[in-house]
Amino acid sequence: xxxxxxxxxxxxxxxxxxxxxxDLEPGVTGLLGVNGAGKSxxxxxxxxxxxxxxxxxxxxxxxxxxxPGALARIGYCPGADRxxxxxxxxxxxxxxxxxxxxxxxEATERAGRALQEVALGDEGGKKxxxxxxxxxxxxxxxxxxxxxxxxLLLDEPLNGMDPPSRAHAIAAIxxxxxxxxxxxxxxxxxxxxxxxxxxxxxxxxxxxxxSGEVPQVREAIASRPLKVFLRCADARALAxxxxxxxxxxxxTFAGDGRNLTVEVSDASDFRARLGAxxxxxxxxxxxxxxxxxNLAAVFSYLVA
Amino acid sequence: xxxxxxxxxAFTARRMALSVKGLLFGxxxxxxxxxxxxxxxxxxxxxxxxxxxxxxxxxVVFLYVCGFLLPLSTLFFGVGLIADEREGGTLPYLFGxxxxxxxxxLVRYAAMSAVIVAGCWASVLGTYVLGVSEAGxxxxxREAGTLLLDLGVVGLGALVYGAxxxxxxxSLKRPLFAGLLIGFGWENAVxxxxxxxxxLTVLFHLHTLLPHGGGPTGIIQQMLSxxxxxxxxxxxxxxxxxxFVGLACLVIRRLEAASDQxxxx
Numbered sequence: 249x250x251x252x253x254x255x256x257x258x259x260x261x262x263x264x265x266x267x268x269x270x271d272l273e274p275g276v277t278g279l280l281g282v283n284g285a286g287k288s289x290x291x292x293x294x295x296x297x298x299x300x301x302x303x304x305x306x307x308x309x310x311x312x313x314x315x316p317g318a319l320a321r322i323g324y325c326p327g328a329d330r331x332x333x334x335x336x337x338x339x340x341x342x343x344x345x346x347x348x349x350x351x352x353x354e355a356t357e358r359a360g361r362a363l364q365e366v367a368l369g370d371e372g373g374k375k376x377x378x379x380x381x382x383x384x385x386x387x388x389x390x391x392x393x394x395x396x397x398x399x400l401l402l403d404e405p406l407n408g409m410d411p412p413s414r415a416h417a418i419a420a421i422x423x424x425x426x427x428x429x430x431x432x433x434x435x436x437x438x439x440x441x442x443x444x445x446x447x448x449x450x451x452x453x454x455x456x457x458x459s460g461e462v463p464q465v466r467e468a469i470a471s472r473p474l475k476v477f478l479r480c481a482d483a484r485a486l487a488x489x490x491x492x493x494x495x496x497x498x499x500t501f502a503g504d505g506r507n508l509t510v511e512v513s514d515a516s517d518f519r520a521r522l523g524a525x526x527x528x529x530x531x532x533x534x535x536x537x538x539x540x541x542n543l544a545a546v547f548s549y550l551v552a
Numbered sequence: 553x554x555x556x557x558x559x560x561x562a563f564t565a566r567r568m569a570l571s572v573k574g575l576l577f578g579x580x581x582x583x584x585x586x587x588x589x590x591x592x593x594x595x596x597x598x599x600x601x602x603x604x605x606x607x608x609x610x611x612v613v614f615l616y617v618c619g620f621l622l623p624l625s626t627l628f629f630g631v632g633l634i635a636d637e638r639e640g641g642t643l644p645y646l647f648g649x650x651x652x653x654x655x656x657x658l659v660r661y662a663a664m665s666a667v668i669v670a671g672c673w674a675s676v677l678g679t680y681v682l683g684v685s686e687a688g689x690x691x692x693x694r695e696a697g698t699l700l701l702d703l704g705v706v707g708l709g710a711l712v713y714g715a716x717x718x719x720x721x722x723s724l725k726r727p728l729f730a731g732l733l734i735g736f737g738w739e740n741a742v743x744x745x746x747x748x749x750x751x752l753t754v755l756f757h758l759h760t761l762l763p764h765g766g767g768p769t770g771i772i773q774q775m776l777s778x779x780x781x782x783x784x785x786x787x788x789x790x791x792x793x794x795x796f797v798g799l800a801c802l803v804i805r806r807l808e809a810a811s812d813q814x815x816x817x
Contacts, residue, residue: 288810297644297809314805316650324648330641332567346559347649355555391645 249273249430250294250312250322250399255303256454257289264289266454267303272399272432276425278441279434280547281451287434288327290451291401294432295324307399320348323392327403327434329384337363337372337379337387341394348395355394362390367416381408389417393424400424400431406440418443438543448543450550457550466515466541472549473497473511475539476518481532483508489531493521509539556651557659564663568629574667577625581675584612588682595686606695609683610764613702617672618758622709623735625671629664630717631727633657634804647809654801661718661797668710676702701763709758712789715796716754722803751780751788760785 250272257264265286272294281287292298293305296312296319304311307318331340338359345355345362363372366386371379376387389405402421406414421444425431432449435441441448448465450458458465466474480486483506487499490510495518497511512518515538526533539545553561568574588608591601603611634657637643646656680699684691716734720727739755750756760780 292644292810295644295648297647299806299808314647314653316652319648320650322648324644326641326644328641328644332640332642343559343563344645344649347556347646347651349554349556349650351555352559355559 249307251304251306252290252294253304253306255293255300255305257286257293257298258301263454264298265293265451268451268454268456269303270449270456270459272430274425274428274430275447276421276431276433276445278445278448278543279432279451280438280441280448280543281434282436282551285451286454287451288403289454291324291327291403291432291434295322295401297324320395321397322399322401323395323397325388325392325400325402325405327407329381329408331376331384331387333377334375336375337368337383337390340376340387341372341391344391345394350395358394358396359390362393363387365393365420366390367413367420382410382413385409386413386417389420398429400429402431402433404434404436406435406437414440438547442543448546450547452551458546462543462546463541466546469546469549472540473513474515474518474541476510476512477535477537477539478508478510478533479506479535480508481506481534486531486533489525493518495521506534515541556649557655560651560656560659561663561666564660565667568664568667573628573632577629577668577671580621580625581671582678584616584675584679585682588612588679592682592686605687605691606684606698609680609695610698612679612683613676613706614759614762614764617675617706618709618762619740619755621672621675622668622706622713622758623739623755625668626710626713627717627728627731627735629668630714631721631731633660633664633718633721634807635721635727638809643809647807653804653807657718657722657800657804658797661714661800664718665711665714668714669707672706672710673703676706698763701761705758705761708761708786708789708793709754712754712793712796715793715800719796719800719803722800722807754789754792756780757785757788761789 252268252270255268256266263286268290279287279290289298293300294312296315299313306312307321310318312318312322335343338356341359341362342355345358346352350358360372363369363386366389368383368386368390371383372387372390374383376384379387385405385408389402392400392402405421406417409417418440421431421433425445433441433444442462446462448459448462449456450465458468478486483501487501487508490496491499495512495514497513500509501507502509525531591603591608594601634643637646647653676699680695681692684695713735717727717731720731720734724730739753742750742753744750757780761782
């Protein structure tokens with residue numbers, strides 16, 4: 249699919265992205281980063297709207313920039329809230345469908361379907377200038393979808409949507425990923441990305457800081473021991489066993505004396521040892537919950 | 553013609569015609585009708601006017617349409633052909649679709665030319681009917697050859713000026729100023745200077761092709777004292793048109809839809 253190899257993009261002296269390499273695989277990938285991290289630059293490069301200053305961005309071995317063959321397989325939802333305002337949502341999506349080679353009838357039919365897919369439905373007949381921010385976002389998503397592309401690049405698609413629309417959009421994005429499309433979604437909101445996928449690509453100052461499944465990324469952050477919450481009948485006895493393990497950095501008691509927070513330097517080793525311990529003897533373990541292998545923790549550890 | 557080409561042509565032409573620029577262009581195209589009507593009213597009231605009939609019509613085509621309406625309309629539509637989409641933030645929608653860049657430019661250029669030619673022809677035709685019919689309905693038929701030549705020259709002028717300004721719009725960051733300098737500085741100043749330099753203008757060749765040199769007024773005859781043959785003028789204009797369209801096609805292939813870091817802001 250899309251392969252980015254050592255791609256850099258500079259705007260004069262300002263770095264957009266710097267030596268980024270990645271392969272966009274089928275399924276949903278969350279693209280994370282603070283403002284100015286290079287998310288939109290990366291998406292624009294992958295959508296064939298920008299050329300890399302160095303390196304390459306290819307689809308099936310062919311450069312994407314200004315390449316109709318590649319662009320036919322990509323659907324791009326830009327981040328900017330820009331439209332031809334005097335068109336209706338349906339006209340807008342159908343027009344862009346026709347530019348993708350659909351016949352007039354097919355474009356109108358597919359545009360209607362794409363608008364249904366993003367839950368805009370009949371409201372797609374409104375002039376875009378009369379639409380709310382959330383509805384405009386849906387129109388942008390629909391135009392990315394109208395020609396049934398294999399690759400979807402969505403730049404902050406949930407901005408301005410109300411909670412029900414967000415939930416619907418998240419479900420739709422997950423569905424597109426499950427259908428086998430390669431979906432790359434950028435967002436500032438970690439819980440939204442977490443609801444869509446566990447696979448992330450974290451950009452910071454134009455470089456890829458981390459990529460992969462969130463738990464794997466978390467484990468790879470060696471400088472921050474993983475925090476695990478345990479609740480068991482005899483916390484003291486369990487703590488005395490755990491503290492002897494080389495993988496356990498600290499054990500803290502909390503609450504009513506049945507709660508433990510354990511800092512673990514090697515999560516795999518800890519899981520293996522704990523599994524063996526539970527098989528060997530009864531410790532009355534009620535809850536085992538990793539506290540900071542979620543996206544928010546990963547993000548704050550890597551970026552903050 | 554495929555679906556994408558037809559859609560893009562209709563879209564571009566409609567947006568240009570229905571824009572503020574389109575409205576102003578329409579008003580400017582209709583301006584000579586008002587002047588011609590006013591002069592005919594004055595004549596009808598017995599007030600003597602210095603110009604009328606085919607002479608007035610010839611001056612309108614020569615001075616107003618070729619010297620003002622054509623360069624101004626092609627300048628404003630031409631420089632904005634792609635730049636307007638870029639400024640409006642809608643260029644990613646066009647460049648993100650599987651339409652070859654050169655075709656995208658050519659279709660938009662064709663749509664722009666169609667709008668400008670239609671407006672300029674309406675201006676010429678209306679002035680012809682209102683002005684020449686002063687001498688009776690028979691005069692309309694007698695001068696039909698002149699009218700057809702004028703329409704051809706105006707059409708060719710729209711194509712060449714359109715190509716020039718579209719190329720400037722694609723190549724320069726602030727093309728309007730450069731376009732004004734070329735359209736109303738270089739073109740008008742150099743076209744009347746003796747020597748070869750005037751052949752580097754579009755206006756000089758358009759004037760050579762216009763049939764009004766042999767008209768009844770000495771003023772136009774003097775202004776059109778060109779030693780260039782009509783064939784040479786035609787070839788120069790075709791060369792300029794092809795050159796600027798070709799250059800524009802080359803430039804647009806490398807043009808980026810989002811070229812500033814504001815994308816990440």
